[in-house]
Amino acid sequence: MTLKKKLAMGVATGALALSMIGGGTYAYFNDVETSTNSFTAGTLDLGLNPETIIDVTNIKPGDWMNRTFKLENNGSLDISKIFLTTEYTESVAGFGEHIVVDFLRNEDKGSILGDSNVIVSKTLAELANMTPDAVKNESPKFFGWQGGEKSGIKAGTVDNMYVKFRFNENNQDQNAYQGASVSLTWKFDAQQTAGESK
Incomplete structure (x- = not known):
């Protein structure tokens, strides 16, 4: 056998040995566990019942209108705040x-110590510049104790609201408003509670 053939055979043998070392099989114990995990977000779902709180005609100065409605937490997450914005034309x-x-009173947040008034005697023009929290417990504290439900609305519960509108009688000439109309939009913006350890 020539030297070239011997060298080629040696190189081939070395390559074969290396391939066996790299691709060879090993005997050892093994145990595999698989973790399957999931994340599901909750839902924030505010309901308003009825959706039209007031629809009245033929009002005159001095007339007043009492209405009730419900703010419903139909989601799976608690609501911490519901900001009320007022728009009108x-x-x-x-x-x-x-x-x-x-x-505008939250009947569930009130107590024998006092009402939980979200709004007290404001014109629509004044309310257009405010964003009160409709589910905050505003009733007064007595020695650190506050009656009524805590602020917010827990999932699956309802807050009962009571509102009184009035066409203000100002004892002046209001003839300019005969036949006038206002279209009022109240938006209730529900906010989640703060994050917490789960």
């Missing part, structure tokens, strides 16, 4: 300043 300029919300 008026057919005659200034009419919104004559429609007054005497009060």
